[in-house]
Amino acid sequence: TVKRILLAELVYCEITQRIVSFYLYDGTIIHSKGTLSGLEQDILRHANFVKPHRSYLVNLRHVSEIKINEILTDTGKKIPLARGRHGEICQAFISNAFEDAN
Helix, strand or coil: CCCCCCHHHEEEEEEECCEEEEEECCCCEEEEECCHHHHHHHHCCCCCEEEEECCEEEEHHHEEEECCCEEEECCCCEEECCCCCHHHHHHHHHHHHHHHHC
C-alpha cells in the first residue's frame, strides 16, 4: 500500500530498526521500511523540518516548546534533542515562526 502524507500534517518521523514511523497530527501512525537518511534529502529541504536527534525528523510547525535536551510537540510528544543541537534548532524555530507571521 502506498499512502500520500501531507507535510503540514506530519508532526515527526522516527526510525527504529529500519522501520520509519510517520506520526501525523490527527494521531495516525504510518509505518514503512526504510532509512531516515533516505528521507532526509527530501524532507530537510523544507525549512520547517529539522533533525534534532539521529533518530528523528521534526516539523517545527508542530513544536510548542524547546528545552535544553528535548522538544515538545503540540501533540504532547517529547522528542530528544542531541547535545550541541539546541542553538541550531532554536534558531530554525524562531526563523520558522517569523515566516508564518507573513
